Amino acid sequence: MVFKYSQICTNVQRHHRRLFSSTANRHSTASNLFTEEQQRQKKKVGRIEKIEIRYLGTPTDTTLIMNRGLSTPYDCARHIGEKYCRYSALALLDNNTPWDMRRPIEDSCTLQLLNFTSSEPHIANKAFWRSCSFLLGAVLQRSFKQEAGLFLHSFPKPNIKTGSFVHDIALAKDGWKPSTEELRALSIGMIKLAQEDLPVERLDVSNDIALEMFRGNPYKREQIPNISGQNNGVVTVYRVGEHVDISKGPMISSSGLLGKCTIAAAHAVSPASTNQLALYRIQGVALPVGLNINHFAYGILEDRAKKLNPARLPNEPYEDAVSEQVA
Numbered sequence: 001m002v003f004k005y006s007q008i009c010t011n012v013q014r015h016h017r018r019l020f021s022s023t024a025n026r027h028s029t030a031s032n033l034f035t036e037e038q039q040r041q042k043k044k045v046g047r048i049e050k051i052e053i054r055y056l057g058t059p060t061d062t063t064l065i066m067n068r069g070l071s072t073p074y075d076c077a078r079h080i081g082e083k084y085c086r087y088s089a090l091a092l093l094d095n096n097t098p099w100d101m102r103r104p105i106e107d108s109c110t111l112q113l114l115n116f117t118s119s120e121p122h123i124a125n126k127a128f129w130r131s132c133s134f135l136l137g138a139v140l141q142r143s144f145k146q147e148a149g150l151f152l153h154s155f156p157k158p159n160i161k162t163g164s165f166v167h168d169i170a171l172a173k174d175g176w177k178p179s180t181e182e183l184r185a186l187s188i189g190m191i192k193l194a195q196e197d198l199p200v201e202r203l204d205v206s207n208d209i210a211l212e213m214f215r216g217n218p219y220k221r222e223q224i225p226n227i228s229g230q231n232n233g234v235v236t237v238y239r240v241g242e243h244v245d246i247s248k249g250p251m252i253s254s255s256g257l258l259g260k261c262t263i264a265a266a267h268a269v270s271p272a273s274t275n276q277l278a279l280y281r282i283q284g285v286a287l288p289v290g291l292n293i294n295h296f297a298y299g300i301l302e303d304r305a306k307k308l309n310p311a312r313l314p315n316e317p318y319e320d321a322v323s324e325q326v327a
Contacts (some may be wrong), residue, residue, distance in 0.1 A: 009207045030213040032245035034237065037205055045069045052108040056081060066105065074101045074253060076111055088113040089124045089252045089288070098123050100202045103254035106146060116257075116288040123251075129158035131200065131251040132165040135258060138243035138283065139189035140169060148173055149277065153219045156311035163304035164264065164283040168314040170219065174278040186263040190284070193240070197256030197315065201239045201248055210235035213244060219314075260298065261286035264305035269313050279314050284305050 049068040054078055055061060058287075064076055077084040091099040092112040099105070114124045121205055133155035149172025156166055158207035173182040176188075205213070207228035214220035227246065228235050238247050240255055269279035285305035288295070293301075 013195075022139050026214050028242035029215075030237075031239060031242040033201055033209060033213050034201075034239050034244050035046055037209055038201070038203055041203075042070070051105065053105065054110045054327075056110055056112050064111075069104050069106055071098060072102050072104055073111060073113065075244075076103070076294065077113060079115075081173065083147070084113055087114060087115050087257075087290070089257055090114040090127050090250055098127065098250045100200075100250045102199055102303075103233065103250075107300065114293060125160060126158045127252050128257070128286075129160055129165050130155075130247065130249070132258065132284065133158070133167050134238060134245055134247060134251060135190060135193055135240065135255055136167040136186075136263070136282060136284060137163065137245050138240055139186055139193055140167060141243055143186060143189055145259065151219055151277065153279065153314045154246075156309075157248075159311065161204050162309050162311065163301065163307065164285055164309050166309045166311060167282050168269070169280050169282060170277040170314075172277055172279060176266070176268075176280065181264050182205070183266070186282075187261060189287070190258065190261040190263065193255050194258035194289070195256075196241070197254055198241050199254055200251050202251070203239070204234045204236050207233050207235060210237065210246070213237065257289050259287045259289035259291060262302050262305065264302050265307075267308050269315055271315055275299070281309060281313070283309055 008061050015282070023137065045068075048070065051068045051071075053064040053071075055064060055076060062068065063079070065077055067078065073088070074085060076091075077088055088101060090113075091101055092114055093099045093105070095110060098114075105111075105299070108252070114121070116128065116295065135151050137155065140292060141152065149170075149235045150297050153168040153170055153172040155168060160175050207224060210224045210228065211221055223246065224235055236249055237244055238249065238251055263282065264285060265283045267281045267283070269281055271277065271279050282304055285301045289297075
C-alpha cells in the first residue's frame with residue numbers, strides 16, 4: 001500500500017507540476033487566530049459550573065456530571081468507552097439538536113451519540129457530506145502552487161441526492177482541465193488527510209475576527225457581512241489541521257471518519273463578469289470509514305459524481321444566496 005501510494009504521487013509530480021505543489025503549505029494565519037480566540041473564550045468561562053448530561057444509548061443509559069461551557073460530547077464519550085470516541089460522528093442533544101462532538105455543551109440535557117450505521121443515519125450523513133466539502137477545501141489548499149492563484153469560494157449545503165459533495169474555487173489559471181492523474185492526486189490527498197485522523201473543531205467568532213482570518217480571500221470577505229448579519233454578528237468557522245473555513249455545521253468529529261473517496265470531476269463555471277478569476281466546481285463522492293460496497297456499485301457512484309452538481313453556482317449573486325452557498 002505504501003509503495004503504490006508513493007509511486008502514484010511520483011508520477012503525478014513528474015507529469016503534472018503546472019498547478020499542483022509537491023509540498024503542503026501548513027502555515028495559516030487563520031489557524032493562529034483560531035487558536036488565540038479559542039483560548040480567549042475558554043478563559044472567559046470563569047468559575048466552572050457543573051451540568052448534568054443524561055446519556056441515552058449503548059451499552060447503558062447513564063448520567064454524567066460535566067463542566068458547563070467546557071465539556072463536549074467527545075469528553076462524554078470518553079467516559080462511556082473508547083470506541084464511542086472513535087466512531088461517533090455527531091451528537092444529538094435533547095433528541096432534536098445536532099451538535100458537534102467537540103463543541104462545548106452549555107446546559108444540562110440528554111445526549112445521544114450518532115454514527116453511520118444507526119437505523120436513522122440521515123443526520124450523520126448530512127454532516128458527513130458537508131464535512132467532505134470542507135476536507136476537500138483543505139486538500140485543495142494544500143495541493144495547489146501559490147502561483148496558481150487559488151481562492152476557496154464556498155460550498156453549498158449538503159444534498160446527498162445530487163450524488164456528489166462540492167467545493168467551488170477560483171483560479172488565476174483560466175481553462176484548467178484537470179487530467180485523470182490530477183484528479184487522482186486530489187483523491188489521494190483526501191485519503192492522506194483521513195489517515196492523519198485530525199480533529200474537526202468549531203468556533204463562533206465575531207465579524208471582525210472573521211474578516212481578519214480571511215483577509216487574503218476577497219470571496220470570503222464579501223460573504224462574511226451577510227453571514228454575520230443573519231446570525232447576530234457571529235460567524236461560525238471550522239478547523240482541521242491548519243485549514244480554516246466558514247460553515248454553519250455541524251460536521252463530523254474527525255477527518256479519520258472519511259473512508260473510500262474519489263474526486264471525480266472539475267467543471268468550469270462562467271464568472272459573473274469578465275474581470276473575475278476563473279471559477280471551478282470540484283466534485284467528489286465518498287463513504288464513511290467502515291462502510292464498504294463492491295467495486296461495481298462504487299463505480300456507478302463515481303460516474304454519477306462526475307455530472308455537474310445542480311446546487312447554486314458561485315457566479316450567482318451572493319447576497320441572494322447566503323443559505324445556499326455556505327453549508
